[in-house]
Amino acid sequence: MKVLLLNGSPHKNGCTYTALTEVANSLNEEGIETEIFWVSTKPLMSCTACGKCSELGKCAFDDKVNEFVKKAYDADGFIFGSPVHYAAATGAITSFLGRSFYSNSEPFKYKPGAMVASARRGGTTATYDQLNKYFGISQMPIISSYYWNMVHGNTPEEVLQDEEGICTMRQLGKNMAYFLKCIEAGSEKGLTPKEVPKTKTNFIR
Template sequence: MKALLINASPKKNGNTARLVGLVADAFRQKGIQAETLCLGEQSYSFCKGCRGCYKTAECVQRDDMQKILEQMAGADVILIASPDYWGDVTGHLKVFIDRCTPYSKAHEPHAALPGGKRGISLALSAGEDPRECKAILMKIDNLFRTLGIKPAASFYTCGILTEQDLERDEGKLAEAAFFASEIAKALVP
């Protein structure tokens, strides 16, 4: 089994990466091949709104999106994790979602990922209001459904402002590690 874990943060080594790393470790312990990718290190442009993909099921732009979508096509499990940026996903993830327009079933022809994929959504917030994290999870799960990926699990944590906050809060770390372990067990009983 192969998993692609996407960190939607612009930071490669922040709190989101730490949570993704916990899941990657749990997956590897269960024999799941886990590859991580940080959207902040990729180079892709805004959707131009040209609707060229409505005719060809392919984006007219050539950048790292094709590579990311190929990695998604080859994965059985796809995890997307986003920190809370003003009550929403990061700009990196929003642009990524927009660039998935060739896969929208709102037009024919449309591109499609191979079937049978499962999705995991993660969100974290500096604030204490869980509604913002829940909105992020809903947006990621909506992307999964649009891409034909079955949402399988989600996790969020609030009150994480700095890397030190996550590392100092043993309860939050333990809760995230438990989630990672349980989802790994569920994927490989």
């Protein structure tokens, strides 16, 4: 089993990476393989609603988004990490996830997901709510810890001093591992998701 962790920070080895590493280490202890995927600092297009993804089966802008979605097929669970910018997730990760899920949500469906917010001080709960919405619209079980998934600190060293935050990350890894093993056990018993036919409506008559 494998969990793909997305680092949505412009700092490859900063505070968000430090938090994700704690989650990854906890998963590794449970025999779960992990990979931390960085969005990088290169300019990242937001979705332009061009509709080409429905023809191509991937985003028309061929960059790290398509690389990530390709890796998603082989992942069994996901952790999305973002620092807090103006009480919200970074513009980079929202553009990245918007294009990832809109162009092809199939590799994410039914797989558990969790998000991690990193902040010097405030805005973590707004970021937590924001990123959980990607899971909620994609039939993905949302994994929690014994506190909201967040760490505080202005540097990686300060994050490591946030003892409650670090414990929350470690418990998040244990909870993700538990649910992955439950899904595997259910699959071995022949349990599979059941889908109701989808109906779309709007409010204009």
